[in-house]
Amino acid sequence: MKTTLKIIKGTGLFVILFLFILSIVVFAKKDRTFDAPYPAIQAVYDSAVIARGKELVYGAAHCAHCHAPVSQLDAIERGEIVPLAGGHIFDIPPAKIYTPNITSDKETGIGAWPDSVIARSLRYGVGHAGSALVDFMPFQHLSDADLTAVISYLKTVPPVKNKVPATEWKLLGTVLKALVIEPTGPTIEIPKHVAPGATVEYGKYLAESVANCRGCHTERDLKTGKYIGTPYAGGFHMPCEVNPALEVVTPNITSDAQTGKLANWTEDDFLQRFRKGKVIHESTMPWGPFSRLADDDLRAIYRFLKTVPPVTNDPGPVLVSVK
Ligand code: HEC
Ligand code: HEC
Structure with missing residues (x-):
């Protein structure tokens, strides 16, 4: 009886000690940042490139589907060019994420970010402030030409002032962010250009x-x-x-x-x-x-x-x- 009690007490102490150490580690690492190179991608003012960017943003890459509120989904389905002002909510186990405003507004959008910062976010999954982006976007291997096209188009869209709330991390998410979630970067050599065609x-x-x-x-x-x-x-x-x-x-x-x-x-x-x-x-x-x-x-x-x-x-x- 006594030994059982001792073991329970011992285990209890161990659990408390473990949780204590875990919370210190999580607290220390929850805002950890990552390094990644800045791709040499620069927006260009070429109408064909900008047109390709728009085609990707509202078409195959469906940026609008995620970077506009859910209330706009029907309009996006119909093909309306809705502003990319963010605010689409993804409520997943680690966090409630509000997608950012990616219009060229300097305060609430990405208008103040250099092209290479936007390019790094999309290619290396390291956000503008250095944190790991939650892996929603699959653009790590987007060709140099298409990444240039997307960013060139984004530079032309009118600014929309819309302050989107920051991600609300849940307890589980805070632990995962500190210990597990890392940026998803490229795993193959990135193509300069992939020729469109029925191949x-x-x-x-x-x-x-x-x-x-x-x-x-x-x-x-x-x-x-x-x-x-x-x-x-x-x-x-x-x-x-x-x-x-x-x-x-x-x-x-x-x-x-x-x-x-x-x-x-x-x-x-x-x-x-x-x-x-x-x-x-x-x-x-x-x-x-x-x-x-x-x-x-x-x-x-x-x-x-x-x-x-x-x-x-x-x-x-x-x-x-x-x-
Ligand atoms: C955001 C998530 C998402 C993406 C991206 C996505 N799908 Fe789907 N897809 C679904 C879901 C959910 C369903 C089931 C509901 C439905 O049929 O619409 C589905 C259904 C389908 C179906 C079955 C349709 C039917 O009538 O039975 C096909 C085929 C398909 N997807 C192909 C694709 C292809 C090809 C792509 C890329 C070009 C793609 N999906 C991208 C989520 C996705
Ligand atoms: C499936 C949904 C989805 C699609 C499609 C999508 N995004 Fe995102 N995007 C997100 C989410 C979610 C975040 C926030 C991730 C985070 O903060 O961890 C984000 C973040 C961003 C950021 C900010 C990164 C940073 O540095 O903070 C930019 C820029 C961006 N997206 C651009 C785009 C562009 C351009 C496209 C289309 C080529 C696109 N997104 C398509 C969901 C999406």
Whole structure:
């Protein structure tokens, strides 16, 4: 009896000591910053480059989907050029994130940031103040040409004054930020330019480095953003933007005969499905921007997806109630 009590007391002390040390470490490291190089990217005033930037921002890269409030989603789906004034809320286990204002306003937007700072954020996942960005954006391998185009376009958009609240870190998030969350940087050599066209190579580039097909259609841990499933096999559970009572689950988009969406779709079926736009209102997929992609872009994506090894994985229904 006495020894049991002693052990319990001992364990209790150990737990208290552990929590004490953990909280000191978390407190010391919660605002840690990271180093990353500043890419030699500079905005240019060339109308063709700016047009390419706009096409990416409101199309394949769907910046507007995330950098405008949820109340604007229907307008974005319809193709309206809404201001990129931020304020889209992502309420995930580590934090409540309000996307930043990325218009050229100097106080509340990114108008005062040098081009190389914006480029570093997108390429290295290290934010303007040095902290690790939560891994929402897949642009680490965006080509030099496309990164230049995006930033060149952003420089031309009129400033919109809109002060967006800072990220509200939850307890779990504060611990993860101190100990786990690190910037996601490039893992391959960055291309200078990837030639558009209906090729597998361009399709892979769009699917992985621009349109985020892989980022949503692969199972990930919402706490850390880490990939835990097989690429394109679906099963990523994410909060529903328009109905907080629901979670949206991504389907398997490999060509697996039983469980893959692409098993029986021809290239033309794929194009037709994309032209139709959003069917499930609660879907988080930026169907509107994708519905306006060029035929060759969609063909490229299809041709690439057809090279992805089929994976048997049935993620179940698309909409489920939050547990
Ligand atoms: C899937 C949603 C999503 C998409 C798409 C997206 N962003 Fe973001 N972006 C975010 C979130 C969330 C943050 C804040 C991350 C953080 O603070 O940890 C952010 C932050 C930023 C920042 C600020 C980084 C810093 O240094 O603080 C810039 C600039 C930015 N995004 C530009 C863009 C551009 C340009 C595009 C399109 C090419 C884009 N974003 C597409 C979600 C998105
Ligand atoms: C922000 C997350 C997100 C992104 C990015 C995304 N998807 Fe999806 N996708 C979903 C969700 C959620 C669904 C299920 C709901 C629906 O069908 O709209 C879905 C459904 C699909 C479907 C099945 C449609 C049907 O009618 O059954 C296909 C095919 C698909 N996505 C392909 C893609 C491709 C290709 C890309 C990249 C160009 C992509 N997705 C990017 C979230 C995403």
